[in-house]
Amino acid sequence: MVAAVFHEIHPAESMPIATHSGALNPVKQSATASNDMLKTETAAPALLAAPSRPSRDLSFLWMGIMPPVLGFVLLVLLWMAVSITSKGSIPSPAATFTQAVTIFSDPFYSKGPNDQGIGWNILSSLKRVAIGFGLAAIVGIPVGFMIGRFKFLSSMFNPLISLLRPVSPLAWLPIGLLVFKGANPAAIWTIFICSIWPMIINTAVGVQRVPQDYMNVARVLNLSEWKILTKILFPAVLPYMLTGVRLAVGTAWLVIVAAEMLTGGVGIGFWVWDEWNNLNVKNIIIAIFVIGIVGLVLEYMLIKLATAFTFEEVKS
Numbered sequence: 001m002v003a004a005v006f007h008e009i010h011p012a013e014s015m016p017i018a019t020h021s022g023a024l025n026p027v028k029q030s031a032t033a034s035n036d037m038l039k040t041e042t043a044a045p046a047l048l049a050a051p052s053r054p055s056r057d058l059s060f061l062w063m064g065i066m067p068p069v070l071g072f073v074l075l076v077l078l079w080m081a082v083s084i085t086s087k088g089s090i091p092s093p094a095a096t097f098t099q100a101v102t103i104f105s106d107p108f109y110s111k112g113p114n115d116q117g118i119g120w121n122i123l124s125s126l127k128r129v130a131i132g133f134g135l136a137a138i139v140g141i142p143v144g145f146m147i148g149r150f151k152f153l154s155s156m157f158n159p160l161i162s163l164l165r166p167v168s169p170l171a172w173l174p175i176g177l178l179v180f181k182g183a184n185p186a187a188i189w190t191i192f193i194c195s196i197w198p199m200i201i202n203t204a205v206g207v208q209r210v211p212q213d214y215m216n217v218a219r220v221l222n223l224s225e226w227k228i229l230t231k232i233l234f235p236a237v238l239p240y241m242l243t244g245v246r247l248a249v250g251t252a253w254l255v256i257v258a259a260e261m262l263t264g265g266v267g268i269g270f271w272v273w274d275e276w277n278n279l280n281v282k283n284i285i286i287a288i289f290v291i292g293i294v295g296l297v298l299e300y301m302l303i304k305l306a307t308a309f310t311f312e313e314v315k316s
Helices: 002-007 011-049 059-085 093-104 118-149 151-164 169-180 183-208 212-220 225-263 268-277 281-308
Strands: none
Touching: 059 093, 093 281, 118 151, 118 183, 118 225, 118 268, 118 281, 151 183, 169 183, 169 225, 183 225, 212 225, 225 268, 225 281, 268 281
16 A cells, blocks of 8 residues: 555646646747847847948048148248248239239240240240150160170270269250250250260169079070060169159259250240249249149159059069
8 A cells, every 4th residue: 555655646746747847848948039039130220220330541631631731831821921021022922823824824825936825835845855855765775775784885984974974964055056056956955965864874773783693594595685685684674764764854854944044945944034034023933833843744754654664572
């Protein structure tokens, strides 16, 4: 009897145990899953409502735009101060700007050989620079290659270049007038003689800095001098050569203004001198800005050209 009492399982007592162990767990799992779904559904709109915003980089505005603007503002302020202290002998920025609008409203008028618009004067100066610079490139670049390639020629021409290069370009102008018997050829000669030195020197330095391994490979392959020039030297020397071209153009544009002041005719230098004879200071200041802008454009174009033909290791 006692054993029967202890081992007998009552049906009413077994139900709650089975219900507790088997039926309550799915309820909990379904409740947990529904809670996770609710959390996911509530989190998704929050992510959509608040997208990540990229941080604004103001370093370009501060370091790229502000310094030039502040520089021009400082220039205008100094100009105004000088104009006020000079009691009107130096025109103000506002009066110069008004005169510039009048001049550039008709820059290509022509009222005779000595009375032409500023546009024709700029074109005449650029034409002289192009001719003198082109002749200097035709002569200077090959000479630079030969001086850099052959040590004998380098030893022969280096003393002559060191002697003639420091001479002021305007010192060559009387020689040009004597030889060519004309103002225009003399100005072109002056541009030629001042532009040739940077081309010769930079090209020769570029040839001398070609790695010796390249030349050793050329000897092993028994390449001709023409193949060495076109396949090895020219690609390696091109960055140096373009640097010489850029320096030569800047020097030529500086010299042509002074040469035209002395020779006369049509040109931006002669225009400046003619306005000085008329005591028109506003036009002189306008010409100064025009000369600077044209030189800046020429330099920018040559820098872009040099960058396009320069290897990455040279750029860095």
